[in-house]
Amino acid sequence: AQTVTQSQPEMSVQEAETVTLSCTYDTSESNYYLFWYKQPPSRQMILVIRQEAYKQQNATENRFSVNFQKAAKSFSLKISDSQLGDTAMYFCAGDLETSGSRLTFGEGTQLTVNP
Amino acid sequence: DGGITQSPKYLFRKEGQNVTLSCEQNLNHDAMYWYRQDPGQGLRLIYYSQIVNDFQKGDIAEGYSVSREKKESFPLTVTSAQKNPTAFYLCASSINPGQGASIEQYFGPGTRLTVT
Numbered sequence: 001a002q003t004v005t006q007s008q009p010e011m012s013v014q015e016a017e018t019v020t021l022s023c024t025y026d027t028s029e030s031n032y033y034l035f036w037y038k039q040p041p042s043r044q045m046i047l048v049i050r051q052e053a054y055k056q057q058n059a060t061e062n063r064f065s066v067n068f069q070k071a072a073k074s075f076s077l078k079i080s081d082s083q084l085g086d087t088a089m090y091f092c093a094g095d096l097e098t099s100g101s102r103l104t105f106g107e108g109t110q111l112t113v114n115p
Numbered sequence: 116d117g118g119i120t121q122s123p124k125y126l127f128r129k130e131g132q133n134v135t136l137s138c139e140q141n142l143n144h145d146a147m148y149w150y151r152q153d154p155g156q157g158l159r160l161i162y163y164s165q166i167v168n169d170f171q172k173g174d175i176a177e178g179y180s181v182s183r184e185k186k187e188s189f190p191l192t193v194t195s196a197q198k199n200p201t202a203f204y205l206c207a208s209s210i211n212p213g214q215g216a217s218i219e220q221y222f223g224p225g226t227r228l229t230v231t
Contacts, residue, residue: 035219043203045222091157095218101165102148102173103220107157 002027002096006106013082014114020067021077021109023092030054033095034068035103036077040088048090051075082113118142119223121206126228128200136191136226138206145211147189148220151175152203161204164189165211193228200230 004025013019025034036048051059051068058066063083067076075094079086092106119140128134140147146165150158160173164183178197183189189208193200204227207220
């Protein structure tokens with residue numbers, strides 16, 4: 001079964017510092033997509049970044065970057081220069097099934113950025 | 116502006132009543148999804164639809180029903196058979212997964228349902 005695991009229920013970081021959120025997954029597919037979503041207090045789900053498994057280069061979006069280790073099935077999110085507005089629940093998700101018909105979500109990591 | 120709308124934002128019902136949550140998208144997406152989110156937890160898939168007039172059960176479909184009569188609309192009915200209906204409900208849409216591209220999902224603002 002396809003699974004996504006986030007082992008850090010809560011994390012905190014000081015403003016302007018860097019933080020890394022962990023995610024591991026399980027799939028038998030060789031080609032798939034991985035995502036990080038952000039859910040701020042408004043509860044609106046926002047796509048932060050995505051990674052295509054067949055691309056070796058790690059995806060980057062401004063202050064957000066990923067460390068994608070395909071062999072280890074690891075997909076961590078690094079947030080640089082953390083800002084107060086980064087405070088949110090972060091979900092790791094994957095399009096991991098053959099049919100590509102659904103996403104599998106992790107349990108989430110609550111990130112708090114402290115001033 | 117293209118996007119997904121869910122209405123209402125807050126919904127209150129008495130126990131034993133059916134209630135329908137609205138979800139509309141103008142992104143021209145073929146696939147639509149319904150998720151349930153409980154406090155401090157992740158998203159659990161209730162139902163999804165990849166094409167009009169067709170839908171599949173997700174992981175927690177019991178006590179819920181859906182219809183997909185139009186591409187733009189995917190309403191969710193929470194029936195009286197759902198034992199713990201109070202939750203936050205999120206609707207999402209994506210391109211047709213069969214096209215081989217990424218199925219990143221775009222989400223609506225959600226509906227908070229409270230049943231007393």
